[in-house]
Amino acid sequence: MLTDRPLLFALQGSEHYATRVAQRLGCQLALHEERDYEDGEHKCRPLASVNGREVVVFHSLYGDDRQSANDKLCRLLFFCGALKDAGARHVQVVTPYLCYGRKDRRSQPQDPTITRYLATLFEACRVDRLVALEVHNPAAFDNAFRIPAWNVQCTELFAEHFARFVGDADVVAVSPDSGGAKRAEQFRQALERQLGRSVGSALMEKHRAHATLTGTLLAGDVSGKTAIVFDDLISTGETLKHAGLACQKAGATRLFAAATHGLFTAGSHLFDPPLFEHIAIFDSVPPFRLLPECVTQHVHVLDSTALVATLLAENGAFDTV
Structure with a gap:
């Protein structure tokens, strides 16, 4: 039984992503049932036998028109608990987008640290390992979990993408705020390796009071250069726009942006009018x-499934990627 390949499940809304990972691994998704009750409650159960098996569950925890992030999180937790109750030997969760990653510290008195509470919930449902793409605060993520929790970084793939667009121009990697400086620096170094030449860095001042952004200082030289604003996620897009306008004012000749997670909670507002030549997301x-x-003209959606499949192959009983 221990030599069997892991079973892969994907909850509703994450089937397309998980199917592409499964194809790279040379397998198919296992069957399961999701049932909704009239009062809004639900249940999820595997239809394939999981007793003694290693199991991988895919679910990206963003809210959409059908289910909120809370709904998806609850279904995922209950399904993992059901897998363990049914005898699964090892349950690994893959969350391409992990919700509540931005609430990882106390910024005001009596604030919650929801990343830690989230970790406790996964542990209570006996999840053995969690994999997430580009979490908001890697240090807080590492400290929150007592189970193995892996933050999969997409920096190298972003660097490969932009190396095809910047040509011979001088390039600057721009962090839109101080909290993302380390992330932008990792991207800068990766882009340097791809281009084989020096890449500059810049940092935008940002202060947030509720929904209002302030800060005018742009530290770093972008004049006459190609600027790439690099962040982990896009919500309303105001942070990217704030940094992009500052780079434009400071004389940048070309503007691009990148963020692993494109939530776009304000719809197409970020592109009215378009500020960046394109925005790359995963x-x-x-x-x-x-x-x-808007997606066709202004957004490049990159594929992360090969990265995830490679990680699973290196740490599971899969033969090929």
């Missing part, structure tokens, strides 16, 4: 809040 969250023509 497929952890489909850009369903954007108009199709």
Whole structure:
């Protein structure tokens, strides 16, 4: 039994992503049932026998028109508990987008630290390992979990992407705030390796009071250069726009942006009018809040499934990627 290949499950909304990972691993998704009750409660159960098996469950925890992030989280936790109750030997969760990653510290008195509470919930449902793409605060993520929890970084793939667009121009990697400086620096170094030449760095001042952004200082030289604003996620897009306008004012000749998770909670507002030549995101969250023509013209959606499949192959009983 221990030599069997792991079973892969995907809860509703994450089937397309998980199917592409499964194809790279040379397998298919296992069957399960999700049932909704009239009062809003639900249940999820595997239809394949999981007794003694290693199991991988995919679910990206973003809210959409059908289910909130809370709904998806609850279904995922209950399904993992059901797998363990049914005898699963090892349950690994893959969350391309992990919800509540931004509430990882106390910024005001009596604030919650929800990342830690989230970790406790996964542990209570006996999840053995968690994999997430590009979490908001890697240090807080590492400290929150007592089970193995892996933060899969997409920096190298972003660097490969932009190396095809910047040509011979001088390039600057821009962090839109101080909290993302380390992330932007990792991207800068990766882009340097791809281009084989020096890449500059810049940092945008940002202060947030509720929904209002302030800060005018741009530290770093972008004049006459290609600027790439690099962040982990896009919610309303105001942070990217704030940094992009500052780079434009400081004389940047070309503007790009990148973020692993494109939530686009304000719809196409970020592109009215378009500020960046294009914005690169990964497929952890489909850009369903954007108009199709906006995605076609202004957004490049990169594929993270090969990265995830490689990670699973290196740490599981899969033969090929």
